[in-house]
Structure formats: C-alpha cells, structure tokens
Amino acid sequence: MYSATTALPYEHLERATAGLRTGLRNRILGAGTPETLDWDSLVVQSPVRTVDGRGRVWLTYTATVTSRVPARTRTTR
Numbered sequence: 527m528y529s530a531t532t533a534l535p536y537e538h539l540e541r542a543t544a545g546l547r548t549g550l551r552n553r554i555l556g557a558g559t560p561e562t563l564d565w566d567s568l569v570v571q572s573p574v575r576t577v578d579g580r581g582r583v584w585l586t587y588t589a590t591v592t593s594r595v596p597a598r599t600r601t602t603r
Contacts, residue, residue, distance in 0.1 A: 527552065527590055527591070527592050528541045528550050528563070528590070528591055528592075528593060528595070529550075529588060529590045530549035530550050530553065530554055530557050530559055530588070530589050531546075531547075531586055531587065531588045531589075532545045532546055532549065532586070532587050533584040533585065533586045533587075534573075534585050534587070535584060536580060536585070539567070539570065539587075542570065542573070542585075542587040543568075543570050543587075543589070546570060546587060546588075546589035547565075547568070547589075550558065550568075550589065550591055551563065552595065555561060558595075559595075560570060560575070560595055560596060561593040561594065561596075562593065562595075562596060563591050563592075563593050564591065564592050564593060564594050565583050565589075565591065567591055568589060568590075568591045569589065569590050569591070570587055570588070570589045570598075571587065571588045571589070573585035573587050574586045574588075578579040584601075592596060
C-alpha cells in the first residue's frame with residue numbers, strides 16, 4: 527500500500543486528487559518496482575485543516591492506494 531499527502535490553501539477535492547495520483551504514480555516509478563497501482567482502490571481522506579505560523583489555513587489531503595505485481599509472463603520451450 528502506498529500513501530501520499532498534499533496541502534492546498536482552499537478546498538478542492540478534484541485538484542487534490544489529481545495531485546495525489548501524480549505523487550503516487552511518481553513514487554512507484556521512482557521505486558523501479560514491477561508493481562502497478564490499483565486505482566480502483568484509491569481512497570482520498572477528507573481534508574484536515576491546519577494553520578501555519580503566519581495564520582494561513584491549509585487543507586491537507588491524504589490518499590492511499592494498493593498495488594499489484596503483474597503476472598509473470600510464461601515462456602514456452
């Protein structure tokens with residue numbers, strides 16, 4: 527299972543989801559594993575509001591997704 531987080535200064539589930547999907551995809555590509563992400567298992571949590579040191583409100587979204595290893599190709603002799 528892989529997870530990613532992103533923070534936005536406004537509530538926007540579609541943009542957050544797009545950013546999270548990109549982050550998750552990059553994590554798999556960077557790992558160099560044969561896994562693929564099962565996008566049907568993607569879960570995006572409701573945003574958590576936080577306030578930074580300057581008093582700005584940020585909405586932090588978290589997503590999790592499972593992965594699967596592709597079936598090995600059979601070779602015939």
